[in-house]
């Protein structure tokens with residue numbers, strides 16, 4: 001099932017474009033149209049794989065002049081499949097991979113096709129890093145534009161807080177330097193792909209090397225106590241601690257006791273950044289002391305790059321996936337019971353509920369300073385499910401009901417980077433107090449809403 005882009009004279013002609021055009025008949029088409037979430041199976045009319053900014057300008061102008069539906073693909077990890085649409089023109093940035101790190105300035109300039117694994121490797125070669133996604137294949141641009149939560153956000157802020165400049169191709173085909181347009185830079189920091197195509201991102205870097213990492217797992221009948229310990233401990237957590245609690249199914253891995261494999265478990269992941277000193281060990285010991293001895297207790301110094309790979313196995317590509325998220329003000333007993341009940345009824349072994357402690361440097365940025373709003377949220381909640389390819393897509397209600405069950409603790413909205421395809425009705429809530437200003441900036445830079453396949457701010 002393929003369609004020509006509406007109004008296109010020929011899919012082989014994009015004036016000024018010197019990149020690669022991939023048409024439905026092409027050998028590379030099927031691979032190029034696929035995104036991370038296997039539940040998304042869409043057929044663009046044409047894929048334009050750009051090699052540089054001039055290619056991006058050519059595609060944007062072509063889409064606008066021809067009245068085409070345009071999607072933008074970076075790392076392809078939008079779980080809503082925003083990067084690809086049936087019958088649309090897909091601007092694929094994945095081949096734009098240059099990166100330049102300047103250690104004396106502690107700055108990296110990244111092209112939009114880079115993944116976090118690639119950017120982390122380049123910056124860590126100099127002992128530097130900025131907040132990045134916890135799965136290496138996530139695209140740097142899509143993640144940063146939606147905010148960007150990672151291991152380092154409490155220490156150095158969100159990815160978007162560390163975005164100090166960007167090159168942007170706007171809907172009229174102009175190439176702008178965002179720092180010369182403060183409203184544009186403001187909106188790029190959390191406003192998603194609404195303003196244009198970002199062709200280069202300039203990041204502030206920080207000296208980051210080792211962490212002291214602790215992973216503790218408990219049988220599921222202790223899940224409520226584990227969440228309570230997480231909530232209590234995280235109140236006092238130092239900024240250099242990244243703390244997560246997860247309710248999921250234990251994999252069959254050598255370090256998991258046999259009795260727990262394939263069973264629901266409650267886990268804690270604590271990463272203390274900085275030198276692996278006594279203080280880090282004491283932080284973890286204090287957390288451990290709040291609970292009975294865990295069934296799994298792995299702790300020790302770990303290079304930053306390794307901490308970035310810890311969640312890799314939790315999110316395999318090629319599985320159908322659905323998720324939702326919510327910012328929480330607190331995690332009280334009612335919320336804890338609701339999450340444990342939800343996890344007890346999880347529909348597949350790949351169903352996960354994760355809470356992450358927010359705050360620290362993220363909370364010290366005023367909410368109106370960037371388009372990202374929920375800086376005072378205490379926790380980020382994620383509920384996600386994956387199922388076997390070919391099985392019916394019947395698990396969405398479990399995900400939604402888990403979120404509804406903690407509505408009393410909600411800070412008012414969810415995270416734009418974890419918005420499912422049927423979640424577009426929540427956009428105003430997800431931007432809350434910054435929504436009206438985002439509409440103004442959107443009207444200025446994209447009044448015709450050329451960039452609408454995103455967490456769309458209608459102009």
Ligand SMILES: Cc1cc2nc3c(=O)[nH]c(=O)nc-3n(C[C@H](O)[C@H](O)[C@H](O)COP(=O)(O)OP(=O)(O)OC[C@H]3O[C@@H](n4cnc5c(N)ncnc54)[C@H](O)[C@@H]3O)c2cc1C
Nearest residue numbers: 074075076077078082112133134139142143149193198454
């Ligand atoms: C396995 C997994 C792990 C994740 N981990 C994290 C995490 O740790 N922290 C976190 O905050 N989020 C995380 N996310 C969410 C992720 O940040 C968002 O899905 C993000 O949009 C992905 O960016 P992408 O470039 O890979 O996606 P794509 O699907 O390629 O792009 C998504 C959308 O972003 C916009 N976009 C992308 N590139 C550009 C560009 N250059 N210019 C303008 N707009 C652009 C477009 O609107 C596009 O449709 C994760 C998602 C997955 C699937």
